Amino acid sequence: xxxxxxxxxxxxxxxxxxxxxxxxxxxxxxxxxxxxxxxxxxxxxxxxxxxxxxxxxxxxxxxxxxxxxxxxxxxxxxxxxxxxxxxxxxxxxxxxxxxxxxxxxxxxxxxxxxxxxxxxxxxxxxxxxxxxxxxxxxxxxxxxxxxxxxxxxxxxxxxxxxxxxxxxxxxxxxxxxxxxxxxxxxxxxxxxxxxxxxxxxxxxxxxxxxxxxxxxxxx
Amino acid sequence: xxxxxxxxxxxxxxxxxxxxxxxxxxxxxxxxxxxxxxxxxxxxxxxxxxxxxxxxxxxxxxxxxxxxxxxxxxxxxxxxxxxxxxxxxxxxxxxxxxxxxxxxxxxxxxxxxxxxxxxxxxxxxxxxxxxxxxxxxxxxxxxxxxxxxxxxxxxxxxxxxxxxxxxxxxxxxxxxxxxxxxxxxxxxxxxxxxxxxxxxxxxxxxxxxxxxxxxxxxx
DNA sequence: GACGAGACTTTGACTAATCAAAACCAAATC
DNA sequence: GATTTGGTTTTGATTAGTCAAAGTCTCGTC
Ligand SMILES: [Mn+2]
Ligand SMILES: [Mn+2]
Ligand SMILES: [Mn+2]
Ligand SMILES: [Mn+2]
Numbered sequence: 325x326x327x328x329x330x331x332x333x334x335x336x337x338x339x340x341x342x343x344x345x346x347x348x349x350x351x352x353x354x355x356x357x358x359x360x361x362x363x364x365x366x367x368x369x370x371x372x373x374x375x376x377x378x379x380x381x382x383x384x385x386x387x388x389x390x391x392x393x394x395x396x397x398x399x400x401x402x403x404x405x406x407x408x409x410x411x412x413x414x415x416x417x418x419x420x421x422x423x424x425x426x427x428x429x430x431x432x433x434x435x436x437x438x439x440x441x442x443x444x445x446x447x448x449x450x451x452x453x454x455x456x457x458x459x460x461x462x463x464x465x466x467x468x469x470x471x472x473x474x475x476x477x478x479x480x481x482x483x484x485x486x487x488x489x490x491x492x493x494x495x496x497x498x499x500x501x502x503x504x505x506x507x508x509x510x511x512x513x514x515x516x517x518x519x520x521x522x523x524x525x526x527x528x529x530x531x532x533x534x535x536x537x538x539x540x541x542x543x
Numbered sequence: 544x545x546x547x548x549x550x551x552x553x554x555x556x557x558x559x560x561x562x563x564x565x566x567x568x569x570x571x572x573x574x575x576x577x578x579x580x581x582x583x584x585x586x587x588x589x590x591x592x593x594x595x596x597x598x599x600x601x602x603x604x605x606x607x608x609x610x611x612x613x614x615x616x617x618x619x620x621x622x623x624x625x626x627x628x629x630x631x632x633x634x635x636x637x638x639x640x641x642x643x644x645x646x647x648x649x650x651x652x653x654x655x656x657x658x659x660x661x662x663x664x665x666x667x668x669x670x671x672x673x674x675x676x677x678x679x680x681x682x683x684x685x686x687x688x689x690x691x692x693x694x695x696x697x698x699x700x701x702x703x704x705x706x707x708x709x710x711x712x713x714x715x716x717x718x719x720x721x722x723x724x725x726x727x728x729x730x731x732x733x734x735x736x737x738x739x740x741x742x743x744x745x746x747x748x749x750x751x752x753x754x755x756x757x758x759x760x761x762x
Numbered sequence: 763g764a765c766g767a768g769a770c771t772t773t774g775a776c777t778a779a780t781c782a783a784a785a786c787c788a789a790a791t792c
Numbered sequence: 793g794a795t796t797t798g799g800t801t802t803t804g805a806t807t808a809g810t811c812a813a814a815g816t817c818t819c820g821t822c
Binding site (some may be wrong): 351 | 799802
Binding site (some may be wrong): 763764765766767768769770771772773774775776777778779780781782783784785786787788789790791792 | 796802809810811812813817821
């Protein structure tokens with residue numbers, strides 16, 4: 325059976341490859357993402373290759389094999405189901421469950437995971453709005469997006485603010501950006517790295533991408 | 544923080560020392576109990592000594608320090624709370640939860656453990672009848688005993704049969720030894736290694752110690 | 763008191779995962 | 793075409809945990 329380390333690498337590669345659309349992931353991203361030295365990633369990738377979990381072209385990048393994708397999806401499922409349990413059942417805050425799940429995902433057996441899934445009512449989304457893969461690796465669309473990801477001119481509702489610092493919360497309150505408020509991205513400018521946002525009937529204002537990323541909405 | 548391995552060793556030493564009353568545990572028991580080579584245990588014990596978790600007299604045995612007992616009790620608490628959760632909440636069978644808990648006990652944070660404890664209603668006993676230590680390492684008496692452990696002439700009720708094999712279950716049914724039945728140990732003979740048992744008003748019969756150990760009762 | 767058996771310890775070797783630093787490569791710049 | 797530079801790979805070392813097998817003690821028996 326794969327070690328926790330192998331599981332973490334494969335999960336990270338899957339997530340990165342989903343973000344980049346081409347499916348090829350660079351060594352640097354992996355090392356960065358897992359907070360290990362570059363050489364550590366290189367050598368671990370060779371192990372994964374021996375296990376037929378990835379294909380690896382030296383100095384080009386890594387792609388998951390079918391076997392790797394399967395394992396990755398399974399880990400994503402574990403991770404997100406555990407997060408859901410921690411929030412729904414034990415009442416932890418959604419901002420703190422990621423770290424917990426990072427450990428528990430490796431310790432939970434298939435059987436227990438199944439029971440947990442059943443107990444939770446086979447949820448489709450985790451507390452962060454990320455879809456929970458089914459046992460056969462199926463995937464819904466992300467339900468919650470941040471303001472950078474969401475489409476222009478589409479009305480949507482603020483769900484959460486990722487940055488819980490007082491400064492940010494105060495700024496948000498001043499602008500009327502509180503959960504429940506209807507907003508709409510009126511314009512997006514990739515060059516100036518900003519998003520123009522309409523709140524209710526007030527006049528639209530502009531938000532930098534850093535801030536836009538911290539505001540989660542559902543449509 | 545202690546590794547999972549360290550936690551397993553300390554927990555095992557605690558359990559063994561509780562069984563033997565003198566609190567001193569031999570190297571052989573530890574190696575056997577953890578299913579490692581004798582030399583592995585010796586070298587690991589030296590590590591535990593460096594961490595001030597045990598006192599170690601070469602070729603004599605090991606005792607826990609206060610720090611070690613604390614860690615051991617904490618692990619026992621984790622283990623048994625997790626078992627309780629798996630049975631009570633997820634409906635697993637009490638015969639299969641030990642292995643699951645063996646992994647999960649290391650992956651669960653203090654915070655999550657606390658919430659779990661609360662969620663379960665601060666249970667005092669795990670599904671095997673073993674007491675769950677409180678956060679400050681307090682301990683109730685074992686609630687469920689096997690027929691070898693329970694006192695003579697004390698009426699008690701059959702709770703569980705540890706051996707689930709068809710042969711054993713058939714034998715038990717023939718003798719009326721099913722959960723719920725009131726029984727009483729009428730006599731115990733350590734030399735012949737047997738227990739005389741009265742079931743209801745039928746005439747008492749004798750059980751070997753192997754079989755007696757498989758029958759759990761509460762009083 | 764010597765002997766042997768069984769328990770315990772030591773030794774030497776191995777694996778997984780990691781890092782720091784040196785070596786290397788490829789692509790953009792001069 | 794030569795050079796620089798930034799990412800990648802290689803190298804050499806380290807740590808935790810493990811085993812097999814060789815060596816050492818201790819204790820009960822003669
Ligand atoms: Mn993880
Ligand atoms: Mn999540
Ligand atoms: Mn364990
Ligand atoms: Mn138990």
